[in-house]
Amino acid sequence: AQSVTQPDIHITVSEGASLELRCNYSYGATPYLFWYVQSPGQGLQLLLKYFSGDTLVQGIKGFEAEFKRSQSSFNLRKPSVHWSDAAEYFCAVGALTGGGNKLTFGTGTQLKVEL
Amino acid sequence: DGGITQSPKYLFRKEGQNVTLSCEQNLNHDAMYWYRQDPGQGLRLIYYSQIVNDFQKGDIAEGYSVSREKKESFPLTVTSAQKNPTAFYLCASSIPGSTGWRNTEAFFGQGTRLTVV
Numbered sequence: 001a002q003s004v005t006q007p008d009i010h011i012t013v014s015e016g017a018s019l020e021l022r023c024n025y026s027y028g029a030t031p032y033l034f035w036y037v038q039s040p041g042q043g044l045q046l047l048l049k050y051f052s053g054d055t056l057v058q059g060i061k062g063f064e065a066e067f068k069r070s071q072s073s074f075n076l077r078k079p080s081v082h083w084s085d086a087a088e089y090f091c092a093v094g095a096l097t098g099g100g101n102k103l104t105f106g107t108g109t110q111l112k113v114e115l
Numbered sequence: 116d117g118g119i120t121q122s123p124k125y126l127f128r129k130e131g132q133n134v135t136l137s138c139e140q141n142l143n144h145d146a147m148y149w150y151r152q153d154p155g156q157g158l159r160l161i162y163y164s165q166i167v168n169d170f171q172k173g174d175i176a177e178g179y180s181v182s183r184e185k186k187e188s189f190p191l192t193v194t195s196a197q198k199n200p201t202a203f204y205l206c207a208s209s210i211p212g213s214t215g216w217r218n219t220e221a222f223f224g225q226g227t228r229l230t231v232v
Contacts, residue, residue, distance in 0.1 A: 009155065032216035036223075043119075043205060043223035044158075051217050090157060094216030100165030101146055101209060102173075103221050107157035 002027040002095045004106035012112040013081050021076040021109050023091030032094035033074040034103070035065055037087050044090065050074060061085070086113045117142045121206050121224035127232050128193070128200065136191045136227045138206035145210055147189035148221065151175060152203040161204075164189055193229065201231045 005024045013019055025031055032051055036044040048059025055067040065076045074091060091106045119140045128134045140147065146165050150158040160173030164183040178197025183189055189208075193200045207221040 006157075034220065041203075041226070041228070043225045044207075044221075045223075046220050049220055092221075096215040099171035100163065101216060101219075102160065102163065103148070103207075103209075103216075104160070105150075105158040107155060 002031075002093045002102075002104045004091050004093050004104055006089075006091055006106035006109050008109045009107070010110045010112065012114060014114045015083050016080050019076075019078045019081045019085070019111070021089050021091075021111070023074045023076065023106060024072050025074060025091070025093045026072065027093050027095060029095070031067075031074075033065075033067060034092040034094065035059065035063070035074075035076050036090045036092065036105075037061075038090065038108075039087050047076070047089075081111075081113055083113045083115055086111055119206055119208055119222055119224035121204075121227050123227060124225065126227055126229045128229060130231055131195045133192055133194050134200075134229065136193070136204055136206075136229070138189045138191065138224060140187050140189075140206075140208045140222075140224075142208055142222060143186070143210070144208035144222070145186070146208060147183070148207040148209075149173075149179075149181065149189070149191045150205045150207065152205060152226075158205065161191065200229055203228050 003026045034049045035047040050067045088108045090108045122137045148163045149161040162181045164170035180192045204227045206224045209219045209221045
């Protein structure tokens with residue numbers, strides 16, 4: 001079965017500093033990987049996704065992520081964080097199971113931005 | 116505007132009562148999903164449906180039931196058998212339903228917060 005690990009529960013960065021959120025996945029086949037962001041009390045918004053090809057993918061709001069098969073990782077990065085980036089971030093792996101498409105999420109990383 | 120509508124936004128339930136959470140989408144998506152979110156536990160899959168009149172149990176289906184009579188609707192009932200129902204519930208949809216994630220992503224509603232009083 002597929003699984004996702006986000007080892008950092010909380011991260012605090014200063015505005016303007018760089019950011020890296022870690023994600024490790026477990027899946028036996030080609031992984032379909034996603035990063036979502038959630039503001040308090042809201043639904044999830046897709047930041048970026050990886051299916052195949054170039055291992056560095058660009059997303060919205062200046063985010064990027066790098067897929068490393070050898071490390072089973074899909075870390076999210078941003079060169080310069082803005083105060084509005086404070087939110088919770090979820091990594092997810094998509095799988096095709098006997099019951100159809102299934103999306104499994106990590107436990108999330110809460111990002112706090114200090115001004 | 117196309118999207119996913121969850122209602123109500125806030126719901127209060129007395130212990131022992133069943134309650135139904137609504138999820139409607141006008142995106143013409145085949146697949147629909149229900150997730151439960153608790154602090155520190157991320158999103159856990161309750162039920163998912165790839166096509167009308169068919170649905171599958173997710174990882175935490177006990178105490179919940181669903182139906183998929185129409186493509187655009189996927190209501191979730193939280194039954195009295197669910198011992199700890201207080202949580203944030205999220206509905207999502209995607210296309211297509213059963214051919215992998217290559218050409219799709221999950222779109223989410225704004226959630227329903229259920230509280231047992």
